[in-house]
Amino acid sequence: MSLEKEISTINETSALEYPTFRVPYEELNCKFRQGQKRMEMAGMAIKRFATALERRIGDAQDAIPVEKVKGAYKNLCSQVEELENALSETVGNEIELAERLQARIAYMDEQQDPSDDCPTSLIEWKNDRNRVARYSIWYLLRCGHFGTAKRMAESYKMKDIVDLDVFENCKKIEDSLRGGDTRLCLEWIELHRPKLKKMKSKLEMFVRQQDVVDLVSQKKILDALKYVRANITPQMRPDCQEELQTIMGIIGLSDYNNRFAELFSPVRWEKVGRMFVEELFLLYQLPFQSAFSLCLQCGLAAHKTPLCRRDDRSKKEIQCYVCDKDAWPIAEGLPNGHVSQSRILCSISGQLCDEKNVPFMLPSGRICGENVLAPLRVEDDLICDPETNQWVPAQQIQRLYFM
Numbered sequence: 001m002s003l004e005k006e007i008s009t010i011n012e013t014s015a016l017e018y019p020t021f022r023v024p025y026e027e028l029n030c031k032f033r034q035g036q037k038r039m040e041m042a043g044m045a046i047k048r049f050a051t052a053l054e055r056r057i058g059d060a061q062d063a064i065p066v067e068k069v070k071g072a073y074k075n076l077c078s079q080v081e082e083l084e085n086a087l088s089e090t091v092g093n094e095i096e097l098a099e100r101l102q103a104r105i106a107y108m109d110e111q112q113d114p115s116d117d118c119p120t121s122l123i124e125w126k127n128d129r130n131r132v133a134r135y136s137i138w139y140l141l142r143c144g145h146f147g148t149a150k151r152m153a154e155s156y157k158m159k160d161i162v163d164l165d166v167f168e169n170c171k172k173i174e175d176s177l178r179g180g181d182t183r184l185c186l187e188w189i190e191l192h193r194p195k196l197k198k199m200k201s202k203l204e205m206f207v208r209q210q211d212v213v214d215l216v217s218q219k220k221i222l223d224a225l226k227y228v229r230a231n232i233t234p235q236m237r238p239d240c241q242e243e244l245q246t247i248m249g250i251i252g253l254s255d256y257n258n259r260f261a262e263l264f265s266p267v268r269w270e271k272v273g274r275m276f277v278e279e280l281f282l283l284y285q286l287p288f289q290s291a292f293s294l295c296l297q298c299g300l301a302a303h304k305t306p307l308c309r310r311d312d313r314s315k316k317e318i319q320c321y322v323c324d325k326d327a328w329p330i331a332e333g334l335p336n337g338h339v340s341q342s343r344i345l346c347s348i349s350g351q352l353c354d355e356k357n358v359p360f361m362l363p364s365g366r367i368c369g370e371n372v373l374a375p376l377r378v379e380d381d382l383i384c385d386p387e388t389n390q391w392v393p394a395q396q397i398q399r400l401y402f403m
């Protein structure tokens with residue numbers, strides 16, 4: 001692989017394609033942990049029931065009545081069945097996710113090194129189109145436009161490349177939190193508990209706090225106390241002392257409505273919803289800005305000059321993408337493009353215009369290098385303008401100088 005190609009791979013793939021592999025990898029991790037836990041529990045239960053069965057049989061020499069061991073044997077069988085199911089489901093899930101990862105690797109490989117005999121420009125165009133489509137789908141998923149994202153993924157055959165289900169689930173949980181329901185979020189926390197613990201996440205504490213607030217506002221003080229005892233484990237306490245104090249304050253103080261007004265307002269549910277999305281992104285190690293908005297900002301910054309200002313004229317009248325009134329709110333805070341050495345490129349061949357290929361300007365305003373202009377000259381003093389297809393006297397073509 002040439003150096004140029006390697007550099008473009010780093011720029012275009014490694015940095016921005018991160019979510020392509022990170023999300024299924026984390027899902028695989030989660031399914032593996034869940035499967036291990038389920039199998040361990042079934043294994044422990046088998047051990048327990050086997051001991052119970054052994055105890056019942058003892059060292060009896062004579063036949064034992066079926067009734068005596070029936071219950072213990074049934075329990076043992078059900079746990080063996082559970083272990084078998086857990087094993088096949090876990091392996092099935094892991095294979096499915098590994099295949100998803102493999103499919104993505106193959107897809108990215110094909111994007112980098114296409115096997116068909118298309119001309120390079122067509123391949124580049126196809127790859128660019130697919131890349132933009134992928135970034136747009138991620139962006140749509142982040143904004144919660146699942147219907148559009150799904151249709152786009154189907155039409156570009158990218159259903160296996162983007163994680164529709166993960167983002168759909170995220171939106172569902174976020175909406176349920178905003179609606180004051182913590183059930184789905186707590187289920188999600190249970191699934192990802194080991195990873196959240198490693199991240200020292202306080203999400204569970206904040207969600208439980210909302211449950212307590214809910215019970216207290218219904219005047220169910222005793223239920224709130226029971227809820228804290230049952231759900232806030234000693235392991236959670238050292239990292240969340242402050243939050244725990246707040247919870248106990250809500251339960252214990254009669255003027256909780258004044259002291260903790262913020263926790264009782266509907267805005268708090270919105271905040272917890274946002275907090276959940278942030279934690280989910282952290283868990284999957286997804287950047288807070290999508291690849292689409294990063295590319296858009298890079299593109300605008302590259303074009304931005306110190307003279308750029310918001311321009312309210314119509315798009316047809318504006319020459320600059322940055323000054324466009326729709327782009328300006330994004331571009332305003334971005335740095336200006338720093339071009340230390342400007343280069344002039346021939347508008348027809350794309351070759352660099354320098355002392356070996358001096359630039360000229362045709363009356364139509366098109367700038368061409370000498371290399372392209374020479375073959376256009378049919379007669380000594382007439383040149384065919386490629387822009388207008390008209391014959392132009394050579395005297396009207398101006399040599400360009402840049403300072």
Ligand SMILES: [Zn+2]
Pocket residue numbers: 304305307308309320321322323
């Ligand atoms: Zn501008």
